[in-house]
Amino acid sequence: MGLDGVELLMAVEETFDISIADEEAATVITVGDLQSLVLSKVEAVANAPCLTAHVFYRMRRALMELYEVPRMELAPALPLTPLIPMEHRRAHWDSLGGSMNLTLPALRRPRALVWAINLSLLFFMISAFLAGQFGALSLWMTLAFLVAGAVLWWLAYRVTRPFAVHFPNLRTLGDLARATLHNNTSTLAATRQTWSAPLVWEVLCGLIIEKIGVDFDEITPDARIVDDLGIE
Numbered sequence: 001m002g003l004d005g006v007e008l009l010m011a012v013e014e015t016f017d018i019s020i021a022d023e024e025a026a027t028v029i030t031v032g033d034l035q036s037l038v039l040s041k042v043e044a045v046a047n048a049p050c051l052t053a054h055v056f057y058r059m060r061r062a063l064m065e066l067y068e069v070p071r072m073e074l075a076p077a078l079p080l081t082p083l084i085p086m087e088h089r090r091a092h093w094d095s096l097g098g099s100m101n102l103t104l105p106a107l108r109r110p111r112a113l114v115w116a117i118n119l120s121l122l123f124f125m126i127s128a129f130l131a132g133q134f135g136a137l138s139l140w141m142t143l144a145f146l147v148a149g150a151v152l153w154w155l156a157y158r159v160t161r162p163f164a165v166h167f168p169n170l171r172t173l174g175d176l177a178r179a180t181l182h183n184n185t186s187t188l189a190a191t192r193q194t195w196s197a198p199l200v201w202e203v204l205c206g207l208i209i210e211k212i213g214v215d216f217d218e219i220t221p222d223a224r225i226v227d228d229l230g231i232e
Contacts (some may be wrong), residue, residue, distance in 0.1 A: 005225070011207050015053045016042055016195065031208070031229070032221030035200055042195045051185070055102070056177040057202055062099035066092075071216050072209060076174030080167055089165045102187070105179040107164040117156045125149040 009020055012034070018041040028034045060074045069083070084092050090107065097104040108114075125146055132142030170176050205219050214229050223229055 008211050011211060029224055031219055031223050035204055038200050051181050052178055055181045057206055058100050059177055062096055066095055066099055075210055078173045080170055086165055102180055102184045105168050105183060108166045108168050109160055109164045113160060113163055121149055121153045
């Protein structure tokens with residue numbers, strides 16, 4: 001088996017958390033054979049899906065449905081900024097999370113705005129505390145000002161929510177998939193199931209496209225991996 005085939009098998013093993021022996025790989029002629037082998041492996045060990053891959057393919061399907069982005073373009077290394085531009089980013093972000101039925105990482109406000117809010121309210125609360133210490137305010141008035149400061153801080157973040165349009169240290173679609181998994185680990189772990197045949201097929205197609213660059217329409221269960229898809 002050539003380098004392309006070895007890389008594909010390694011990607012399959014890593015994604016599905018399985019091991020494929022050389023003699024088993026030798027029996028794989030078509031993509032359908034590979035799907036059957038993977039299904040036998042995950043069923044035999046009752047293995048649950050790789051959640052990072054699961055989130056990525058879930059995200060890819062949502063992006064294809066929402067924005068009609070070609071499947072070939074949606075690779076883990078794809079930069080986020082051209083895909084989800086600044087204009088109307090909050091609306092796109094909410095739509096994507098809703099379509100995936102997962103909580104995406106929160107978008108961030110500009111750093112200058114965050115600093116302005118925090119420093120202003122910190123100054124307000126320190127002033128109230130010092131005024132109480134020096135007798136300008138009674139104890140109850142000081143406590144009231146401190147509570148008011150906390151309420152103002154909460155209101156400031158609520159009011160400035162529309163300005164939260166910056167990615168939280170995310171550069172690529174793969175980064176977003178990993179961060180989304182982190183936000184939804186308990187939910188996904190509680191609801192995940194063993195690999196179904198359709199999900200295995202979806203993931204295999206994605207791996208073949210990513211590693212080889214063939215067209216999605218060329219991938220069928222009867223497609224021969226070497227002769228038809230050109231995987232050496």
